[in-house]
Amino acid sequence: MSDFSPEEINELHLKLGILGAIDVGIVVIDRAFEISMWNDFMANHSGKRPSQVRGRSLFEVAPEIEPDWFRRKAERAFELASRSFIIWEQRPYLFRFPQYRPVTGTSPFMYQNVTLLPLHDTRGRVERLGIIVYDVTDTAESARQVKKAAQSTPPQWKEF
Amino acid sequence: MTLPVLICDDSSLARKQLARILPAEWDIELHFAEHGLEALERIREGKGALLFLDLNMPVMDGYETLEAIRKEDLNTLVLVVSGDVQPEAKARVMKLGALDFIRKPTDVDTITLVLGRYGFFSASDAKQDAASGEQRGLNIEVSQRDMYQEVANVAMGRAGELLAKALNVFVELPIPTVNQIAASELHMVLSALDNATSVSAVTQGFTGDGIHGEAMVIFNDASFHDMGRLLGNDLKDKRYELEALMDVSNLLTGACLQGLGEQLYVRFNQAHPVILGRQVEVKQLLAQAKNRWEQVLAIEIGYRLEGFAIEFDLLLLFPGSSLPLLEQQLQHLLEGSE
Structure with missing residues (x-):
């Protein structure tokens, strides 16, 4: 710790504060799919504290993730060091979380868009992957409602 | 002896970029071609003992050009300079007789290294009087x-x-x-x-x-x-x-x-x-x-x-x-x- 100046520690504290408070899920896994970071968003929505998930397999912590499918995506991101996106139309969610608005929300779960972000270490190798989780429930719900409305509209009105 | 060097690329930007980074002290006579067919003509005229060749070009692409050079047994050595950097692209041109494969965009260091590798140019044999050589490629207009x-x-x-x-x-x-x-x-x-x-x-x-x-x-x-x-x-x-x-x-x-x-x-x-x-x-x-x-x-x-x-x-x-x-x-x- 003595390697850091008080300013640097302050700066770090500030950054960690923002990472904690930001309303986006941040998970970091290694090549063995073990979790090394789990931010407040993830902890609060899953009810699992960072200390409970750190060092454990992602598939054990989140059994709703289909391992074969996710491994393929993640391994490609690792191998090619290329950012990759998963949208709610593909899979409504990666992590099954309850919907953010428990009273007025219409969906039982949180729709998610996910970014897989290859993370380079100091030697430029990609040994970790950031999983960034965005809540897109409102977008997904309204898109579904528009689609539903379009399907129930009499054909002669479809032009409008 | 002045070496006739030919740059073949359909892009004026690519021709200009490459011309600019060739060592200024290098004693060459520089020619250009916009596609393979034109390059073949220049080589037959003796204007391309060394050819920098792009792969993706209209009229005649780099692969076809390499084949033609081999078929006609033309006297030229080819360095491929390509934006297509698939390993398979490299393997194919090497098989067709290219000397080496250079990734685009390239830079002074890479070019100098490659030229040195095949003995075309080394900084030590630069002619003293040519050291102030004018910058090449200045007259190439790029749209x-x-x-x-x-x-x-x-x-x-x-x-x-x-x-x-x-x-x-x-x-x-x-x-x-x-x-x-x-x-x-x-x-x-x-x-x-x-x-x-x-x-x-x-x-x-x-x-x-x-x-x-x-x-x-x-x-x-x-x-x-x-x-x-x-x-x-x-x-x-x-x-x-x-x-x-x-x-x-x-x-x-x-x-x-x-x-x-x-x-x-x-x-x-x-x-x-x-x-x-x-x-x-x-x-x-x-x-x-x-x-x-x-x-x-x-x-x-x-x-x-x-x-x-x-x-x-x-x-x-x-x-x-x-x-x-x-x-x-x-x-x-x-x-x-x-």
């Missing part, structure tokens, strides 16, 4: 369109390399088409891309240093079967088509933007992709789009996978408002950093 095309060419090559690596196939790279069009004409560009009855498309916004754009991937629906198989998706699963579309768009867009960003010194942020349409006619893709801008720069790249019935297009779109900044960044590329 805006050529500039965009070459930048797209390199970016497209990166995407091709990644795709080839991910899918273990050879990607046939075209020559990118650059068009500055009125926004209302965009649907015509799209229709010209693909006359397939049914397509699916995703689009992704990106931005960096004030430059905004969209990367659109349009997939011929007939390609899904082969694509799903290549990607290892479960064909029985109804969702695999969307998975294939997303996988390809992730790879293409990511690599292309990285290639573009490296050349423009911009790190792009990418938004999440949005589905423009699935199993629709091309003209329906833009049904929802409002023409908010008057002009748009459209770069079209049509990819094909060798040995598969797979076709898709990548369309990079820049609104008119981004063009002044884009051109400013491109100017750096033209002037170089020294």
Whole structure:
């Protein structure tokens, strides 16, 4: 710790504060799919504290993730060091979380868009992957409602 | 003895860039060609003992040129300088007799290294009196369109390399088409891309240093079967088509933007992709789009996978408002950093 100046520690504290408070899920896994970071968003929505998930397999912590499918995506991101996106139309969610608005929300779960972000270490190798989780429930719900409305509209009105 | 050196590339930007970085002290007589056929003529005239050869060119491409050189047993040594950087592309040109393969965009250090490797030039044997040699390539005029095309060419090559690596196939790279069009004409560009009855498309916004754009991937629906198989998706699963579309768009867009960003010194942020349409006619893709801008720069790249019935297009779109900044960044590329 003595390697850091008080300013640097302050700066770090500030950054960690923002990472904690930001309303986006941040998970970091290694090549063995073990979790090394789990931010407040993830902890609060899953009810699992960072200390409970750190060092454990992602598939054990989140059994709703289909391992074969996710491994393929993640391994490609690792191998090619290329950012990759998963949208709610593909899979409504990666992590099954309850919907953010428990009273007025219409969906039982949180729709998610996910970014897989290859993370380079100091030697430029990609040994970790950031999983960034965005809540897109409102977008997904309204898109579904528009689609539903379009399907129930009499054909002669479809032009409008 | 003055060495006749020939640069063959359809892009004036690429010719200029390469001419500029050849060692100033190197005692050569520099000639240019815009495609393979022209290069062959120059070589026969004795104007190309050493040939810097691009691969993707109209009229006669680099592979055909190499074949012709071998067939006619022409007296020239060939260094391929290519934006198509797939390992397979390199393997093919080496088999066709190229001396070496240089990735685009190249730089002074790489060129000097390669020239030294084959004994064409080393800094120590520079002629003293030629040291003040005038800068080469100054008189090459580069049009805006050529500039965009070459930048797209390199970016497209990166995407091709990644795709080839991910899918273990050879990607046939075209020559990118650059068009500055009125926004209302965009649907015509799209229709010209693909006359397939049914397509699916995703689009992704990106931005960096004030430059905004969209990367659109349009997939011929007939390609899904082969694509799903290549990607290892479960064909029985109804969702695999969307998975294939997303996988390809992730790879293409990511690599292309990285290639573009490296050349423009911009790190792009990418938004999440949005589905423009699935199993629709091309003209329906833009049904929802409002023409908010008057002009748009459209770069079209049509990819094909060798040995598969797979076709898709990548369309990079820049609104008119981004063009002044884009051109400013491109100017750096033209002037170089020294």
